[in-house]
Amino acid sequence: MKAGDVLKDKGKIVATIGAEKTIAEAIKQLMEKNIGSLLVVDEKGAICGIITERDILRECHQRYEMIKQTKIKEAMSKNLIVASPEDDIDYVENIMTQNRIRHIPIISGGKLEGLISIGDVVKLQRGECKVENRYLKDYISGKYPA
Secondary structure (H helix, E strand, O other): OEHHHHHHHHOOOOOEEEOOOEHHHHHHHHHHHOOOEEEEEOOOOOEEEEEEHHHHHHHHHHHHHHOOOOEHHHHOEOOOOOEOOOOEHHHHHHHHHHHOOOEEEEEEOOEEEEEEEHHHHHHHHHHHHHHHHHHHHHHHOOOOOO
16 A cells, blocks of 8 residues: 555645744644644745654753743754655555654655654554454355365
């Protein structure tokens, strides 16, 4: 399965936040939407980073007193790791695992197509395992003609 196939099922809507907004505003949006990351966009709408729960926790640890004033651009991850819709989901999973990230933007032709989380990957694999498990049980029980 390809990353683009996951987005067809999941949808392509991605939550974003402006780089000039504060960490407190990001926390509010993450909690309201029950998500773990926001893509950060500049004033022109171009992607310039990602802010994740981990980034926010790091910032809280380093400068807790300043959290309400700290701008997203000061805490976000700037070196985005991305994938394309044509990338195999196993490849995407390996990128996420090797880089210890839980969210990966899917970009095609310089345009954001969506965002895949590690939860999306696990959900997909779980479904595939259920299908394979049922097939094997049916095969072992003799449900299929020899």
